[in-house]
Amino acid sequence: MKYTGYIGTYTKKDSKGIYSFSLDTDEAKLTDVKLEAEIGGPTYLKITDDKKYLYSIAKDEGQGGVASYAIDQNTGGLTFLNQQLADGPNPCHVNTDSERRFLFSANYHKGTVDSYVLNQDNGTISPAVSTIQHTGSGPDHRQEKAHVHYAGMTPDEKYLITVDLGSDLLVTYTVSEQGELAEANRLEIPGGSGPRHLTFHPKRENIAYIMTEFSSEIIVLNYDSSNGSFSIMQSIGAIPDDFTENNQGSAIHITSDGKFVYAGNRGHNSIAVFRVDDESGKLTFVENTSTEGDWPRDFVLDPSEKFLIAANQETNNLVLFSRDAETGKLKLLQSDINAPEPICLKFL
Template identity: 45%
Template sequence: MLKKMLFGTYTKRTSKGIYQADFDTETGAISDVELLAEVGSPTYLALSDANVLYAVDKQDGQGGIAVYDYDGNQATLKQEVIADGASPAYVAVDEARQLLYTANYHKGTVEVYSIAADGTLTQTDAFQAEGSGPRPEQDGPHMHFANLTPDNRLVAVDLGSDKVYTFDVSEAGKLSEAAVFETEVGFGPRHIRFSNDGKVAYLLGELSSQLSVLDYDATTGRFSLRETVSTKPEDWTEHNGAAAIYLSNDGRFVYTSNRGHNSLAVFKLADDGSIAERVQLISTEGDFPRDFALSPDENFVIATNQNTDNATVYQRDAQTGLLTLQTKDIAVSEPVRLTFVK
């Protein structure tokens, strides 16, 4: 069966915007990579259940969100929500409340938009983070992630101040702070994912190249640290930045990407959600794997290498979690985000 996949990219060199391709769920083959929409550096994408595509949009000195109707083959631009300054780094859709959230790395903000019946956006609220950290990259707040918790709060991750915010969200799209978790200084949190039961969260530290296991209290929205492990080899001394993190649907494995070491790390989980062991580090066969994805049936993993303009496909063993290289030379210009069409 062929499934559509979408690539968000930078447009600094050769890329023109958002690309789509066909993915064969039986063989893992990727074919017919083609330009879907011409837009400036759509580094993150989110597709709603109504088939409205929301993409990061960058223009001269301005940034925001581009809104497209997407029919599975073509994307038709219907709105651009643009403001002065940098574009956001993350986009997420709240289907239940019909809201959209963005996290802006350079501005240090979380912004909330209501989604109209036709998919267009109107801003309803914004949160400005404050603070900094000890590393050069932590000169101020740098929001890198904003998405829902399993109990429908909003969790926002600030790489700049080593904080994770939990917000209550009203039906009208207003935020109220419920809790703040502080990591070890210099951790540089980037993305967070949750276990199926919503009781455990996995927080990835870009600057520290570490993965923390957190307990989540749905009553209060508070996180507490359980343990922290490394995503890279102990003897790796060159630059590395952890980037993306995903869990297998069965809750048995966590996958993270390393930019610098240029690898995917595979962690086996214990029954209580703790890290049992890191079972694999495998090359992404390219440079700077900012994102990756598990295929819908989780039989394959696809990584995107931003600096070498290629995607890499692995076969995935569902029992062991281990990856086996299948294809490494799929041409995609400046790939960043990878997502499958539902």
Template identity: 40%
Template sequence: MEYTLYLGSYTKRESKGVHKITLDTTNDKLVDYQLIAEVDSPTYLTFSSDKKTMYTISKEENGAGLTSFNLLDNGEYKKRASTTTEDAAPCYISFDEVRKLLFTASYHGGYVSVYKENEDGTLEQTDRVIHKGSSVHENQKSPHVHYTDYAPNSQILLVCDLGTDEVFSYEVSDEGKLTEISRYTAKAGSGPRHLAFHPNGKTVYLVCELSSEIEILEYHQEDATFTYVDRISTIPETHTSFNSGAAIRVSNDGNFVYYSNRGHNSIAVFEASETTEALTLVDYVPTEGETPRDFNFSPDENYLIVGHQDSDHLTLFKRNQAVGKLTLLEKDVYAPECVCVKF
């Protein structure tokens, strides 16, 4: 079996844009690294369900925003449209395929933007909400929006603001307008970066980048609110130097949660309790690289692939689905400046 893995990256050094690489499960290897779209700073990606259209964060000479691409017969992607309404490149992008809406998070600007893809393929901004506030950490002098994605089976947009320690819930109209309906405040100085839902649709695991913790929350779908349940550290007590949380994934069976640590340079593996409201540490797994900003499961969840922003390579692990443990297979697969890992 072969799976195609798509890699978003910075383009400050060697990367020229979006790449793909093949996971060969017969030989337990990553092979055939290829450039598929030349674009500046595609640090996050999303796709249409058939993979015929790709949407990326991007920068151009006259500004930043997002770019759409059409899939060609040779497997590469050709630019279709772009928008440059943002001063600095966003850090996250998601796609409502039914209503043709795209959502971006601006870390530097502290706002969430909504774009509409028109029938002719052009991209039009429909709304922007600028956050206000700050918090207690030195990196929290202003809002820093870092995540914009839907709650499961809904059109409620959840937005993590690392700068204000808040998670916002927005209702999204068909015209792409946002209305705030609730707001959750995390621990002061924790820095909410991303979140992931348990398959039950109620338990939420919140990445706290600045405190190196996971906040466990209960999500109430009826009013899009959150209730605090618990929190757990993602690094050992013996690690006293710099660390910041990055990505989080939950296995499809809901039994295991994985979290990447930048600084400790590890994947923290946790087992979820039967109630899903408690996590127990299984292992800290070295990623064999510097700054593991993103990682992902293979579609069959038998493998886990880590991208490293600063050591320019991928690490491939075999995953034991029964106990959650990771076994190193490869640690030197060239992939410069990788910060987004998508299947």
């Protein structure tokens, strides 16, 4: 089987925009890294559930925002549709609801979350209908103000969840029929942890996992759908206790069977593997696997979940691992696939 993947990138050095690649699961090889769309700063990507559209972060001449592309169902090629830009820095995260009614972006530099209405007929993005400014700070010197880093719907799609790295907050919002946001609840994350990304358990919708950037740990949460509140059940480290150099947590993903959680470590340059307890949803550490490069900003499971691909930002390489479905452990297959400034990986 051949799968098409996409690479979101920085465009500060050699990258020109959004790239694609191929994974051949029969040969267990990554190939064909090529430019698909020339655009500034497409650091995060979202492919809609119906696979028709790709949404991207965008920036251009002092403005930042979001862009939309139609996906060619035969070739995987991208056709630019439109973009919505505003003055100032570009966002860092983009997401949609499952029905492709709304698009949400999180802006690290501005400390804001934005919501947009999507055109159901052609996938284009309307101007922002809601912009929420976060406030606050944290004890770490990098937490001088709010830095919203993630925005995504709960599995029941009753709420939008935002994770604020700068003020150690998880904030829950309701989303109106017009796409407007209103705060419903919030959870204070331990000070200085720097919550960065979040994923929900695919089988148990009341369990979620946060990866922290500064404390390099996963925080296991219980979600109450009645009011959008969360409570902390467990915190577990993602790097060895004796590692004292700089490390910053990056991405977090969970397998579709809910049995394993994977988390990225920039600095320790590893993927941490955790087994999920079937009853409680709590985690047990399995191992750290080297990403064979520097600063793994993101990684992705392929659609078969037999493979995991990591993206090393500083060494400009993709790394392919096979994945043992019983143990969760990773085995290195390929580490020499060049990709410029890789930041985000998504499969079609």
